[in-house]
Amino acid sequence: MNLLKRLLQTVFVFGLFGVLILIGLYFYVKSDIPSVKVLKDVQLQTPMQVFTRDGKLINQFGEKRRIPVKISDVPEPMLNAFLATEDNRFYEHFGIDPIGIVRSFIVLVSTGQKKQGASTITMQLARNFFLTREKAYIRKVKEIFIALHIERLLSKDEIFELYLNKIELGHRSFGIGAAAQVYYGKELNELTLPQMAMIAGLPKAPSALNPIRNPTRAKARRNVVLGRMLAEKYITQAEYHAAVNAPITAKRHGAEIELYAPYISEMVRAYMVEKYGTDTAYNSGFRVYTTVDAADQAAAQQALINNLHDYDRRHGFRGPNARYWQPEETPWTTEQITARLKKVKAIAPLHAAVVTALEEQSATIVMPSGNTITLDWSAMNWARAYITERRQGRAPKVASDILAPGMQIWVRQSEQKWVLSQLPQPASALVSLDPQSGQIKALVGGYSFKQSQYNRAVQAKRQVGSNIKPFIYSAALEGDYTLATIINDAPINHWDNSLGVAWRPKNSPDVYSGPIRIRRALAQSKNVVSIRLMRGVGLNNTADHILKFGFSDEDVVRSESLALGSAAMTPLEMARGMSAFANGGHLIEPYFIDRLTDAFGNELGTASPLRVCSEEALEADPYTCAPRIISEKNAFLVADALKSAIWGGGSWRHKTGWTGTGWRAQTLKRKDLAGKTGTTNNAVDTWFTGFNQNLLTTVWVGFDDASKPLGRAAYNTNLGKKQIVGGEAGATTAQPAWVSFMRHALQEEPLAPIEPPPGLVSIRIDLKTGLLSEKNDYTSRFEYFERGTAPTKYVLDSGSSTPFDDSLPASEELF
Incomplete structure (x- = not known):
């Protein structure tokens, strides 16, 4: 009895001593133990991924590769592989495994070395989040206390899920989702049993045991995992034999980029870093869904590349x-x-x-x-x-x-x-957007992002040439001009006292038609008519009107060269400004991010663009509607005149037919399209902007060196009749890329013409004089007018009536 009593006293003393030691150790390390409450709001270092609007991955940014997964989405064999290898009693213990500790202690006593750890999955999670991998007793003590806290705070499945997403698995992959991608280029549910076992064997030594660096050691470790699965009866003997004899199939895989679109994804990266900071943007697992459609973006990139190669081919090897x-x-x-x-x-x-x-x-x-x-x-x-x-x-x-x-x-x-x-020498950019909302449908900033990261779509301010003319004509239509007004298309000689020389602007080509209607002058891009209109409206009035379209005052030079396109704008700015003619006169805000989610798909925000609204909605809620900058009637008249730039006018049978500068768009066989070419002096910059009600696209082509002209190409006898020859220009250099892209983008889209708004009338006029006509033949056509602005005189049968309307301003220079 005394012996039993002494034994119980000894056990009690040692037990009490052990408890006191644990309490002492706890208070000793307490200040170093972080709060595990952060696990409830854990932020895994997950890279930012950028997608198209329809979910195609276009880029990934971040130091660590991680693809978070939910435990419910992990195949059961993979869960079993980790349990069998790392902690088969995970669902039974309370964060620490006494049996494992005893086993590790026996190995330590018998060998004098720490050959076998006793870390549970919970303890490994504690170490991965809060501690280092250093083999020190005090670290193990901290690990135990943190693990106990974690078990109190989280469920077993939550712990296991965090562990599977946190562990380092080599080649900058963290978590099993990333490892499956890096080593096999697969989703978890596509992995085979040997591949799952390979990944489950990596936590022990991810650098030394990974199958890319050391296939032999990786295979041996994989087979250990398979042996543990067999011993724990997770797999059958037949499955084991098939798996251990399977070859090593791992090789390095990058992120599964489904569409390489570097210019738009770089815009996203820059925006996210500016808004959230580098660390948060790169490591918070953001999934950014852009506004671009994958098929349209791919078509835009191909159209731009092919067009630059076509230019390069005609200029020689x-x-x-x-x-x-x-x-x-x-x-x-x-x-x-x-x-x-x-x-x-x-x-x-x-x-x-x-x-x-x-x-x-x-x-x-x-x-x-x-x-x-x-x-x-x-x-x-x-x-x-x-x-x-x-x-x-x-x-x-x-x-x-x-x-x-x-x-x-x-x-x-x-x-x-x-x-x-060969590598094309010129540069190019393409922007396509929805003029009703500003949603960017496709954007390309150059031939190759690897060659040049300069995004010409949003960074290159280039002279716009005749792409400025729709805004000039819009200013004129705000005043006393109509599409039927006759202006003299004749050379201008203007003495410049400051320079001591005469300014002699020319048409391109240097051909003049004499008295010409404004509709045809815009469609045929008559330079001298643009200058005369600006003089009639006034230089400052014209410049002020142009600024309504969202352009910067510093880019809109206030000289008569403005009428010829000396203003400098980016392709995106041009697309935004031109959109007002497609949407009825509103200034939209282009946007390229549609929505933002976290790594698990939980929505964090969606775009709220300013949209084109009815007049009633605009008055009721101006904060969600794009502001009106010109009247709907003005916008329609300009857009309708730009349809003539594609389809021309007159009667070819009666030898009065004429073409607009954008006639190459006729190949699309759509009567809902309007467009405008643009070419600067010496063809340094070439443009084409075209649209219908639902889609507007701008293309620019030129050298990055803004002093270098695009030149001209002679006929190549090896290439046949369809080749482009002569001087480079908006119609021949930029428009082909526009046609190629729009052919794809509109192939399944119904016609979307811009309908005439209330307040317009359609009246038959004489094509030569712009006066009213009673004839119903090739000498006349119906023209749109704002109510009260139509001509009041009829053309005389003899044709002796003056072609100039009495409504012309007295200050108008006609000749």
Whole structure:
């Protein structure tokens, strides 16, 4: 009895001593133990992802790769793999596992080394969030206390879910969702059992055991995991044997970018960093859904790239990128060629290649992969020599006129075959938006983001040329002018006292029509008519009117050159301003972020754009409606005149037909389109902006060097009749990209014409004089007028009536 009593006293003393030690340890480390309440509002360091409006990933920003997953979405075999390997009693213990601790203590006593840990999943979570991986006793004590706190605060499933999303798994992947992407390029539910086991084996040593760095050690560790799963009866013997014999299939994968759209995603990145700060933007798991549609964005990028290559082809071949051997030297082997080509920085869609042999009208080339490809004559016959931007050499007749063995060239795929190519020298930008809301549908800032991160769509202020004229004509229509008003299209000689020279602005081309209606003058982009209209309205009045369209005062020069497009604007600013003619006279705010969610899809915010509203809605709630800047009637009249820029007028059968500068858009066969070309002096900048009621697109093409003209191209006898020749201009340089994009964007869209608003009348006028006409033939047409502004005189049958309306301002210069 005494022995039992002493034993109980000893146990009590040691127990009390142990409790006191634990209490002492707790108070000793208490100040170093962080509050685990933050786990209730945990913010995993998850990269920001940028998507198209329809959910296609276009970019990812952030130091750590993490794709958070809910435990309910994790396949059961993967859960079992982690449990079997890391903590099979996880759902039974209270945060620490006494059995595991005893086992670890026995190993320590028997070997004198800390070979086996006793960390539960909860303890690992505590370490991953709050501590280091240092093997120290005091860290283990802290780990235990934090784990106990976590178990009190969270459910087992919540702990397990946090653990699966937090653990480091190598190659900058954190959490199983990212690991599945990095190693296998798959979603969790697409992984095989061996792949799940591979990932479950990584927490022990993610750098040393990952299958990319050390496949042999990774396979051994994977098979340990499979053995544990077999021992715990999570898998059958047959499943085990099949899995341990499976090959290592891991390789490095990037984020599954479904559409590479770097310019718009960089706009998102810059906006998010400015709003939230770098750390929050990059690590909070934001999912930013842009306003661009994936198919439209892809079509816009391809249209811009193809258009720049078309320009480059007609201006000639500038020669090889490098020369690896000369004719008298020993040709390189395929191995030497591929080794060098792998060092050449690729610029999509261009691929480096080396010419190894020539036939009369073909060339053999070697690609970086080592594959040999034959370029036929149609793939290279465009390549006459480039001399200057205005001069090209003779059309080649044989392959040796163009290439030689040893040349490193660029090739790209066009119409499902490889063709000789080169890096285009000009730059370009395209912006497409919904004029009713400002939603950006597609945006491209250049040929290649890798080549230049300069986003010309929003950063390049370039002279707009004749793209300014719709705003000039809008100012005129605000006054006493109508679309039927006759203005004299004749040369101007204006003496400039300050310069001591005469200013002689010219039409382009230098052709004059004499008295001409305003509709036709705008459609044919008559420079001198634009100047006369601005003089009639007044320079400052015209400039003030232009500023209504959202342009900056510093960009709108107050000189008569304004009428010819000396103002400088970005393509996005031009698209915004032109939208007023498509939406009935409202100034919209372009926007490119549609909605924002967290990593789990919970909505954090949606766009609330200013939308075009009816007059009643605008008066009732001006804060959600885009403000009106011009009348609906004015907007319609300009837009309708711009339809003539595409479709022309007159009668070709009676030899009075004429075309507008944008006639190439007729190929789209849509009567709801309006548009305007733009070309500056010497074709330094070229533009085309076109629209219907629901979609407006602006394209700009020019050199980044704003002093360099785009030049002209002579006829290439190798290329047939459809080639573009002559001086570069808005209609030939920018409009083809617009046509290509709009063909895609509108292919399934119904016609969306801009309907005439109340307050307009349609009256038949004489085409020559602009006066009223009683004829119903090719000499007349119906024209729109604001009520009370239509001409009051009829044209005389003899045609002797003056073509000039009495309503012209007295100050109007006619000749």
